[in-house]
Amino acid sequence: MPPFEFVKSTYTMGNGECVEVALNxxxxxxxxxxxxxxxxxxxxxxxxxxxxxxxLRGEA
Incomplete structure (x- = not known):
């Protein structure tokens, strides 16, 4: 399996409170x-x- 390539969420706040997601x-x-x-x-x-x-979006 290739290594995950993480990117920060598009909703990242300037305070560093965020998640990173890998879709690769x-x-x-x-x-x-x-x-x-x-x-x-x-x-x-x-x-x-x-x-x-x-x-999260309230669509479920």
């Missing part, structure tokens, strides 16, 4: 805290990521 690996989405790049990574299926995002 087929069949996986990875999320981590930008303040702890060596910390834990949450890995999920793309469908789960889509459902999570829809829930």
């Amino acid at each position: 690996v087929p069949d996986a989405v990875a999320v981590r805290d930008s303040k702890r790049p060596a910390g834990p990574v949450i890995r999920m299926a793309p469908a789960s990521w889509d459902a999570f995002r829809a829930g």
